[in-house]
Amino acid sequence: MKILGIIGCGDLGKQIANYAINDNHYNDVVFFDDYSKETSVNGFLIRGTIESIDNSFANKEFDELIIAIGYKHLKTKKVLYEKFVNRIPFGKIIHSTCYLDPTAKIGHGCVIYPKSVLDANVIIKENTLINISCIIAHDTQVGAHCFLSPCIAMAGFVTIKEQCVIGINATIIDNITIGKEIQIGGGAVVINTISKKGVYVGNPAKFIRE
Numbered sequence: 776m777k778i779l780g781i782i783g784c785g786d787l788g789k790q791i792a793n794y795a796i797n798d799n800h801y802n803d804v805v806f807f808d809d810y811s812k813e814t815s816v817n818g819f820l821i822r823g824t825i826e827s828i829d830n831s832f833a834n835k836e837f838d839e840l841i842i843a844i845g846y847k848h849l850k851t852k853k854v855l856y857e858k859f860v861n862r863i864p865f866g867k868i869i870h871s872t873c874y875l876d877p878t879a880k881i882g883h884g885c886v887i888y889p890k891s892v893l894d895a896n897v898i899i900k901e902n903t904l905i906n907i908s909c910i911i912a913h914d915t916q917v918g919a920h921c922f923l924s925p926c927i928a929m930a931g932f933v934t935i936k937e938q939c940v941i942g943i944n945a946t947i948i949d950n951i952t953i954g955k956e957i958q959i960g961g962g963a964v965v966i967n968t969i970s971k972k973g974v975y976v977g978n979p980a981k982f983i984r985e
């Protein structure tokens with residue numbers, strides 16, 4: 776009996792719970808949430824707030840943790856990961872419909888949604904979420920605490936640093952580096968390395984604001 780603890784019982788938490796159970800990664804899910812007034816969500820117990828996580832783990836109420844906090848709050852997602860990583864094991868869900876080359880490495884706390892493809896030597900660092908149908912080509916690295924929206928295409932030897940948000944259907948050509956805390960808009964085409972923090976949109980992707 777393996778139980779997943781999920782931080783955040785919103786839409787993202789519900790999706791991850793669905794994959795956890797219906798794709799056979801865990802036998803049960805419990806939630807921790809600071810805002811919900813409910814006692815359960817979709818039939819899964821809300822055990823308490825984030826403050827109750829340590830006690831709950833000590834009482835063996837769950838085995839592994841995953842953080843379901845969305846792209847607007849990646850800093851919080853990082854802070855929570857760092858708060859718990861040295862005392863509670865983080866889980867990982869790679870949906871069974873994904874293709875992963877055997878050389879690809881996925882960090883703890885990651886969730887890879889259905890039909891994504893991760894080719895040879897891809898590295899996904901800890902606590903990162905990859906949405907449906909992303910294509911990540913060989914030798915590309917995605918940093919910790921990132922959020923990749925659906926249908927992103929990344930060519931080979933791309934490096935994405937930590938806490939980046941990549942919008943739906945963005946394309947990133949090969950040998951590009953995207954620095955930390957950068958947001959790429961939906962449908963953008965990134966053809967140059969980007970290091971200044973901020974939001975970039977269009978084809979070719981250009982800076983629009985901090």
Ligand SMILES: CC(=O)SCCNC(=O)CCNC(=O)[C@H](O)C(C)(C)COP(=O)(O)OP(=O)(O)OC[C@H]1O[C@@H](n2cnc3c(N)ncnc32)[C@H](O)[C@@H]1OP(=O)(O)O
Binds near residue numbers: 924943962
């Ligand atoms: C499963 C899921 O749902 S996962 C989530 C998927 N969602 C996404 O991928 C969302 C991606 N988000 C975007 O593309 C957003 O438009 C952002 C974050 C890039 C920008 O949002 P905002 O800061 O609110 O920008 P705003 O809407 O004010 O637009 C600013 C300017 O940039 C332009 N712009 C905004 N987004 C884009 C875009 N994706 N491509 C091209 N131009 C864009 C606007 O037309 C506007 O131009 P103007 O000043 O000439 O009128």
